Amino acid sequence: SAVISQKPSRDICQRGTSLTIQCQVDSQVTMMFWYRQQPGQSLTLIATANQGSEATYESGFVIDKFPISRPNLTFSTLTVSNMSPEDSSIYLCSVDRQHTYGYTFGSGTRLTVV
């Protein structure tokens, strides 16, 4: 299965600032997924990132707040913009290795906004 390196593992940020989270995969993948996990809750998909095209956002998530880049088949970033305490969550990236239908997740970024 794919190995994903996700950075940073955690951060404490001031409200109004932005944080960029990076995910590097050890092999080429078609789609990368970004999830949010609010404290004590389940995972919710933010967006799907395909290389060379605009990310597809789920209902309730907008590009201005969560801009995503996907410059190649092994790398993606998620930016959490103009942060507020409500953005305090764990953010995870995930990939779906084609034809295996198994998903691999990054180790997550624990974000605290103060």
Place this chain on the structure above:
Amino acid sequence: AQTVTQSQPEMSVQEAETVTLSCTYDTSESDYYLFWYKQPPSRQMILVIRQEAYKQQNATENRFSVNFQKAAKSFSLKISDSQLGDAAMYFCAYRSVYLAGGTSYGKLTFGQGTILTVHP
């Protein structure tokens, strides 16, 4: 849209005993995939087991097995010979097989999670 429901917020089991975690889902699709993921305090999401809906045989991975009841839309996870390392949050998840217009192909829909405690 598909929904996944885990009705047990918390479960506990004695070490070496067996525990079953429940999951139900709602879908109009006939072909799909179901997964159980484990999330220990380290936050890492670990795939425990997966089931293809077109397969009648229940999936098994060592001490982990599922009871897949397609008609009832039920997908429970049985953990046998429970170990202290099994303590974690467990998530049931659904994935569509086919691309549907306007939806995110390949996305996972998760249940609310069940916290499993293992007592020594």
